[in-house]
Each structure stands twice: as C-alpha cells, then as structure tokens.
Amino acid sequence: MATTAYATKTAAATEGPWSSAAYFDVDGTLVDTNLLGPTAWFLLNQARPQESLIRFGRALLGGPAMALAELRDRRLFNELLYANYKGISWDRMEVVGRDVFEDIVEPRIFRGAQELIDQCHKADQRVVLVTGSLDHVIQHLAEYLGADAYITNRLEFKDGIATGKLLRPVVAGPEKAGIIVEDARIHDHDLAKCHGYSDSYSDVPMLSVVGHPNCIKPDSKLRQLARAYAWPVLDIDRAPSGGPR
Amino acid sequence: MSLDHPCVVTIDHSSRPRVLFSGTRLVEVDLPVGTRVMYPKPPLEGLPDPRAAVRYALNHPMGMEPLYAMLKPGMKVTIAIDDLSMPLPPMRRPDTRQMVIEAVLKHLDDYAVEDIHLIIATAFHRPMTSDEIRHIVGDKVHRRFWPDRLYNHDAEKPGGLKYLGTTEDGIEVEINRRAAESDLVIYVNLTFVTMNGGYKSLGTGLVGYRTLRGHHNPSTIRKTESYMEPERSHLAHKMVKVGKLIEEQVNVFHIETTVNNRMFGKPLDILARNEDDLSDAEWSGLQGLVRTLKWLPQNARQAIFERVPAPYEMIAVAAGACEPVHNYILEACEKQLLVPIEGQADIGIFPIPYISPYNVGAFLNPILVSVMTEGYLHNLHKGSPIVKKGGTMIIFHPCTDKFDQDQHQAYAEFFHKLLPQTRDAMELHKRFERDFAKHPGYVQQYRTGKAYHPVHPFYMWYWGENGRAHRGRVIVVGADNEYVPGILGYETAKSLDEALRMARESAPEDPSITCFRICPVLMADVQADPAPPALTVEAE
Numbered sequence: 001m002a003t004t005a006y007a008t009k010t011a012a013a014t015e016g017p018w019s020s021a022a023y024f025d026v027d028g029t030l031v032d033t034n035l036l037g038p039t040a041w042f043l044l045n046q047a048r049p050q051e052s053l054i055r056f057g058r059a060l061l062g063g064p065a066m067a068l069a070e071l072r073d074r075r076l077f078n079e080l081l082y083a084n085y086k087g088i089s090w091d092r093m094e095v096v097g098r099d100v101f102e103d104i105v106e107p108r109i110f111r112g113a114q115e116l117i118d119q120c121h122k123a124d125q126r127v128v129l130v131t132g133s134l135d136h137v138i139q140h141l142a143e144y145l146g147a148d149a150y151i152t153n154r155l156e157f158k159d160g161i162a163t164g165k166l167l168r169p170v171v172a173g174p175e176k177a178g179i180i181v182e183d184a185r186i187h188d189h190d191l192a193k194c195h196g197y198s199d200s201y202s203d204v205p206m207l208s209v210v211g212h213p214n215c216i217k218p219d220s221k222l223r224q225l226a227r228a229y230a231w232p233v234l235d236i237d238r239a240p241s242g243g244p245r
Numbered sequence: 246m247s248l249d250h251p252c253v254v255t256i257d258h259s260s261r262p263r264v265l266f267s268g269t270r271l272v273e274v275d276l277p278v279g280t281r282v283m284y285p286k287p288p289l290e291g292l293p294d295p296r297a298a299v300r301y302a303l304n305h306p307m308g309m310e311p312l313y314a315m316l317k318p319g320m321k322v323t324i325a326i327d328d329l330s331m332p333l334p335p336m337r338r339p340d341t342r343q344m345v346i347e348a349v350l351k352h353l354d355d356y357a358v359e360d361i362h363l364i365i366a367t368a369f370h371r372p373m374t375s376d377e378i379r380h381i382v383g384d385k386v387h388r389r390f391w392p393d394r395l396y397n398h399d400a401e402k403p404g405g406l407k408y409l410g411t412t413e414d415g416i417e418v419e420i421n422r423r424a425a426e427s428d429l430v431i432y433v434n435l436t437f438v439t440m441n442g443g444y445k446s447l448g449t450g451l452v453g454y455r456t457l458r459g460h461h462n463p464s465t466i467r468k469t470e471s472y473m474e475p476e477r478s479h480l481a482h483k484m485v486k487v488g489k490l491i492e493e494q495v496n497v498f499h500i501e502t503t504v505n506n507r508m509f510g511k512p513l514d515i516l517a518r519n520e521d522d523l524s525d526a527e528w529s530g531l532q533g534l535v536r537t538l539k540w541l542p543q544n545a546r547q548a549i550f551e552r553v554p555a556p557y558e559m560i561a562v563a564a565g566a567c568e569p570v571h572n573y574i575l576e577a578c579e580k581q582l583l584v585p586i587e588g589q590a591d592i593g594i595f596p597i598p599y600i601s602p603y604n605v606g607a608f609l610n611p612i613l614v615s616v617m618t619e620g621y622l623h624n625l626h627k628g629s630p631i632v633k634k635g636g637t638m639i640i641f642h643p644c645t646d647k648f649d650q651d652q653h654q655a656y657a658e659f660f661h662k663l664l665p666q667t668r669d670a671m672e673l674h675k676r677f678e679r680d681f682a683k684h685p686g687y688v689q690q691y692r693t694g695k696a697y698h699p700v701h702p703f704y705m706w707y708w709g710e711n712g713r714a715h716r717g718r719v720i721v722v723g724a725d726n727e728y729v730p731g732i733l734g735y736e737t738a739k740s741l742d743e744a745l746r747m748a749r750e751s752a753p754e755d756p757s758i759t760c761f762r763i764c765p766v767l768m769a770d771v772q773a774d775p776a777p778p779a780l781t782v783e784a785e
Contacts, residue, residue, distance in 0.1 A: 019680075022685065112689065112692075112693060115403070115689075115692075116685055116689055118403070119401075119683070119685035119688055119689065120685045122683055122685075123680075123683035123684070123685055124683075125685070193680075195684075195685065195686065197686070212684070212686065214685075214686035227650055230648065230650065230654060230657045230658070230661075232654050232686040232687060232689075232690055233650070233690075234686055234689045234690060234693070234694070235693055235694065236689060236693065238693045238694075239693070240399055240402065240692040240693050241372030241396075241397050241399070241692065241693060241694070241695075242367070242372055242396060242397040242398055242399025242400075242402060242405075242692065243396055243397075243399045243402050243405060244362070244392070244393050244394065244396055
C-alpha cells in the first residue's frame with residue numbers, strides 16, 4: 001500500500017484512467033455504524049481485562065465532554081474521542097482493528113454499498129473513502145469493498161505507542177472538504193465531475209465542493225438541504241425494486 | 246374526410262367559451278370566430294363480456310397455436326406486463342391486464358405449469374410500487390406472486406440481462422435474462438395510442454441501455470416522420486428489427502388489448518364534451534369546477550384528477566403472433582381515436598393537462614411539458630401534423646419550476662444544468678448522455694427508489710425533436726414565470742388574445758386556427774392541403 005498525500009492506495013486499486021472520483025463518507029453512509037461503536041470495541045478489547053475496564057470507564061467519564069464537543073465542533077469531538085487510545089500499542093491497534101472490522105463493521109455494511117461502489121467503477125470513477133474513523137479499521141473495509149483509496153484519521157505513535165493525539169489534518173467537518181480538494185488536485189480530477197456521498201449534515205462542506213453531491217440515508221437537516229438543492233437522496237439499504245426478492 | 250365531422254366544431258358568434266386544461270387547472274377561453282375545435286370521439290361501447298373475449302382470444306389466436314397447445318408441465322413461463330404509463334390516468338379495477346393475466350394463469354394452472362414469473366416491463370421507467378402493481382394485476386395475483394415471482398424489470402441489475410445478438414443496423418439486443426431463458430414469454434399489453442404495442446413492447450420494455458440507445462436517439466427520431474403510423478416511423482422500423490431478433494430466439498405469445506377513451510366518470514365526464522352541447526346546469530357545473538380549481542392548492546387539484554381511476558373499458562383483445570395481433574388492435578385503437586380534419590392550421594392551440602405517461606403520482610415538470618407539447622401533442626396525428634411547418638403552437642400550462650424529488654431528480658439536473666448550455670438534442674446526446682447513464686447515485690435511485698433512469702430525461706428531450714424541427718414558435722399562456730419557458734425555447738403571453746396577436750405576427754394573413762381539445766385522448770387524421778403549384782416564369 002502506498003500513500004499519496006493523505007490518501008492511502010489499496011491493493012485493490014484500479015489504475016485508471018479515471019473519469020472522476022467518488023468520495024464516500026463511511027459511518028452511516030456505507031456502514032450502519034458511528035465512531036463510538038468501534039471505539040468501545042477497541043477499549044474493551046485490551047490485552048488485560050483490568051486495562052479494558054479502566055479505559056472504558058475513563059471514556060464513559062469523558063462522555064459529557066464529548067457530547068458537548070459534538071454539538072460545538074466535530075474536530076474537537078474527534079480529538080477527545082481518540083485521546084482514549086493513548087497508550088495502546090500499534091500492534092494491538094492492528095489486531096483489534098481487524099476484529100472491529102470483522103465483528104462490528106462488516107455485518108453492518110448496507111446491502112447496496114457494494115453495488116454502488118461497483119457502479120462507480122463502471123463509471124470509471126476512482127473510489128475514495130473519506131472518514132473520521134481510523135485507518136486500522138478502514139483499510140480492511142476499503143479492501144473489502146474494492147475502494148481505490150482511503151483517507152482516515154490517524155493516531156500519532158511514539159515508539160509504537162499511541163500518544164492520544166491525532167495526526168493533522170483531522171478528518172472531520174469542513175476539513176474533509178479541503179482534503180478532497182487537495183486529493184482531486186493531486187490526481188487531476190475535475191471537482192465539477194466528482195461525486196460525494198454522506199449521511200450527515202456535518203459533511204455539507206465535503207458535499208459542496210464536488211459537482212455531484214449525494215445523500216445516503218441522510219439525517220433530517222441534510223435531508224432538508226437535499227430537498228432544497230435537489231441533491232439525490234439514496235437508500236442503499238433497501239432491496240432493488242426490480243428483480244425477485 | 247369531411248369538414249362537418251361531429252367532433253370538429255367551428256366557433257361562431259353564439260359559441261360558448263371553451264374550457265381547456267392548464268396543468269391541474271381549467272381555464273375558460275374565448276376562441277376567435279372561425280377557430281376549429283377538435284374534440285375526442287365519444288367512447289366506443291366496451292366489450293359486453295371482456296373476460297369471455299379474453300378467453301376466446303387465447304383459444305383462437307392469430308398466426309399461432311392456441312395458448313393451451315403450447316403448454317406442458319414443468320416448462321418455464323414468463324408473463325411480461327405493460328407498466329403504469331398506460332392508460333392515463335390508471336383505469337378502474339379490474340384493469341384489462343388483470344383480466345388477461347387471470348385467464349392466462351388459469352391455463353397455466355390447468356397444464357401444471359409452476360415455474361411462472363410475472364415481470365412489469367418498465368424499461369427505464371420508474372419501478373411500480375407494490376400497490377400500483379396490485380391495482381393492475383388484482384389482489385389474487387398479487388397475493389400469490391408478489392414479490393418473489395412478480396416484480397419490476399431491472400435494466401441495471403448485474404447479470405440481469407442476456408445478450409441475444411445484434412440487428413443488421415447495429416443495435417445490440419439484450420433482454421431480461423429470466424425472459425430470455427424462458428420456454429415461453431407471454432406479453433400482456435395495453436395499447437392506448439397507436440405507437441404502443443407490437444414489437445415495441447418487448448423490444449423496449451424488457452431491455453437495457455445497450456438496446457435502448459440503439460433506437461432512443463436523436464438521429465432515429467429525426468428520421469421518424471410520424472410516431473403514430475408504424476409504417477412511417479423509423480423508430481418503429483428499428484423496433485421491428487429488435488423484436489424479430491428477440492423472437493428468433495424466444496418463443497413469444499402476444500396478448501394485446503385496447504380500451505375506449507372514457508377517461509372521466511360522472512360528474513367529470515362533462516370535461517369530454519363540446520361546451521355548446523352541455524345543458525345550462527352542466528355548463529354552470531363546469532364553470533363552478535373552473536372556479537374551484539382556481540383556488541384549490543396544487544396537491545388538492547392533482548388529487549381530484551388522480552385519485553379517481555378512469556372508467557375505461559376494453560374494446561378489443563387479440564392474441565397470438567405479434568404482427569396480426571398488433572394490426573388488429575391498431576385498427577380498434579384508431580377507430581376510437583382518429584378524428585378527421587381537412588387542412589393543417591397556421592396556429593394550433595393545445596391545452597397541456599396534468600398528466601403524461603411519465604408522471605403518474607408526480608407533478609408534470611418542465612421537461613414533461615415540452616414532451617407533451619412537441620413530443621405528444623404535435624405527434625398525435627395521422628397524415629400530417631395539425632400545425633403547418635413553421636406554424637405556431639399556443640399551449641396552456643403554468644410551467645412551474647417543480648420536479649418530483651423521488652421520480653425526477655435527474656430531470657432537474659438535465660433541465661437546470663444542461664439545457665441552459667444547449668437545446669440541441671444531438672449535442673446533448675454526444676456530450677452528456679453517457680455520464681448521466683452511468684451516474685451511480687441516479688442509477689441507485691432508479692434501482693432502489695422510485696426514480697426514472699437518469700437517461701430518461703434525454704429520451705424525453707429527443708422525443709420532442711421532430712416537433713421542435715417542425716414548429717415555428719411555441720407561446721405559453723399562463724406561465725407562472727419567464728425563465729422556464731425561456732430555457733425550453735418558448736415565448737410567453739399573459740392571455741390567449743396576446744398569444745394570438747403574437748402568433749399572427751409570424752403567420753400568413755387571416756391564419757387558420759385549430760384547437761386540439763385533448764382530455765380524453767384523441768388523434769387527428771389530417772389531410773394536408775395540396776401544395777400550391779410551383780411558381781413559373783414564362784419565357785418572354
């Protein structure tokens with residue numbers, strides 16, 4: 001796997017030429033998860049049970065602060081959330097990351113997610129996952145779905161141990177838009193031809209920089225916006241209307 | 246041909262105003278003296294026992310063995326069914342398709358045929374909902390087959406189509422895999438106007454993009470003289486080739502039906518009649534309806550017309566081989582629809598109603614207004630178009646900038662992003678169609694939501710191509726804005742008087758005016774005036 005600027009290329013990556021790119025948020029968009037589920041799993045699956053309990057307990061105590069941060073600033077929320085990973089080794093993150101993918105993420109992939117990504121490839125689009133989740137999990141999802149690259153939050157490690165800080169840029173809210181603009185520039189994509197997909201109002205900046213924004217199972221605020229600006233609203237968890245069920 | 250056909254009325258000083266559709270509203274207009282008004286023919290009598298007629302057709306088919314003789318236990322049968330785009334609005338139950346399907350299933354059950362699938366032949370139309378399917382197939386059939394063995398065709402399903410070959414003119418033919426691999430396909434058709442049915446049913450309804458793009462394109466439409474006359478339709482010629490290629494490999498038994506034009510039951514049936522023939526009470530009722538609709542909100546107006554199914558009745562049914570069956574049904578269809586007139590008009594007046602084949606349960610958006618104008622109303626003729634080449638079409642519609650978000654989102658993008666760049670169908674086809682065809686979000690909406698396929702707005706625009714090439718101007722009366730008509734290439738007028746004044750500026754002196762009083766549906770059988778003799782200059 002090679003890293004180009006923020007995007008990490010997957011083993012399954014197609015070589016192009018691409019007509020454009022499709023940028024996907026992940027949690028709530030392709031998978032029926034949020035950032036909290038995988039974090040709880042990480043914290044509860046440490047090498048020693050006491051450590052798991054302590055970490056989980058600390059995270060619970062930080063809950064109100066995280067809730068407030070979520071209301072104010074998505075990036076601050078991410079920073080508080082990932083501070084709970086402080087002291088976990090890189091090896092452990094990799095091992096538990098695979099478990100999180102297999103036990104939490106994979107069973108919750110929306111039934112139409114794979115077809116949508118295949119459709120993007122059919123349209124010669126480079127598929128990039130852009131998410132606040134961690135690379136330790138998303139690398140597996142990206143390979144599983146056949147995405148070409150992923151851009152995730154990344155923990156800082158010192159001597160193989162997480163410091164509890166996130167590397168810059170933090171993939172959240174308006175920052176996602178800047179990351180996409182940069183990625184499109186590096187890969188020579190015309191943003192007007194690129195597609196974006198998200199479920200959350202917090203991703204409006206990301207959806208606004210691409211020419212073709214799409215909403216998947218959007219929250220109520222994003223749904224309202226989608227109605228006002230005629231952005232397609234998709235439900236990829238529904239069976240196709242055609243063909244036998 | 247005769248000028249005194251009872252459905253063609255000439256306005257005189259004692260004529261009442263005419264009441265015309267303008268979307269979901271009705272407007273009362275005073276037409277100039279001398280204007281010809283074409284009305285639909287009164288509904289033909291329905292078949293006295295349509296179920297018996299269906300049974301008779303199945304047992305006495307044209308050009309094929311009776312259905313029962315083709316059946317054997319263990320065979321694989323697919324019943325393909327026309328979708329909700331016809332008739333308009335949806336008909337009162339039982340739908341003719343229900344009567345046919347029930348009779349067919351009785352035969353299949355008698356012969357122990359168990360592997361049966363029923364597929365709604367939607368092509369790139371929106372998928373029908375479970376309730377809509379129940380409405381056309383009936384409760385019993387729906388209960389027995391939905392959703393595992395009764396479903397919409399999905400033209401984008403991975404592996405869902407089977408390639409059958411390429412026609413001599415290069416159309417790649419692929420159809421629904423289940424149908425292609427069946428021992429017998431039974432196509433249940435409802436022909437509403439004369440361009441429906443025949444080879445088009447299977448060659449459009451159960452195919453995918455590779456096939457559709459071969460005949461749904463600007464070049465084919467430009468070469469099509471008349472949609473409603475198969476022999477003069479380049480589009481129909483291509484369909485025939487596609488259909489024949491399919492039938493070389495798939496055993497198809499066609500069952501076609503057609504209905505009369507009884508679109509309105511009581512008390513709305515006054516809408517179908519000549520205003521001068523209404524009693525005073527009926528005329529007052531009609532004026533009351535005009536006033537009521539003026540003040541009701543859009544949704545309520547739409548509901549008044551849409552929620553009440555039309556009392557159409559079956560007037561003909563035939564079964565067997567495609568061509569004899571289709572010809573028989575076309576004859577019945579023409580008998581109901583054709584109204585003869587002599588000579589084309591310099592100015593045509595066309596009310597645009599609330600409904601088209603592509604907006605059942607949704608608003609008639611601006612693209613569909615153009616489809617109705619230049620696609621359908623211009624083309625609802627045999628012989629020559631109603632309006633002379635270069636003449637003016639005056640239409641009535643609010644042209645509201647509104648698109649149904651579930652059904653027509655790709656239409657909105659087509660209208661707002663592409664049409665302002667160009668109205669040239671060939672340029673739209675070449676520059677943009679491919680990207681829309683593959684738009685992953687829109688394709689997903691077509692597959693899992695209620696949306697038309699993203700290529701559909703292109704097809705709609707192409708549909709108006711020969712109308713656009715023929716007409717001179719289109720003037721909209723009653724538009725609630727200027728920019729929508731502007732994007733479509735139309736002018737606007739505040740009233741019919743103003744529109745006529747504008748139209749006269751580019752018309753010959755003392756222009757002939759014809760009003761095509763649609764709803765219910767009708768077709769003009771136009772005998773064009775003979776061309777004037779060429780000017781000759783005698784040599785001195």
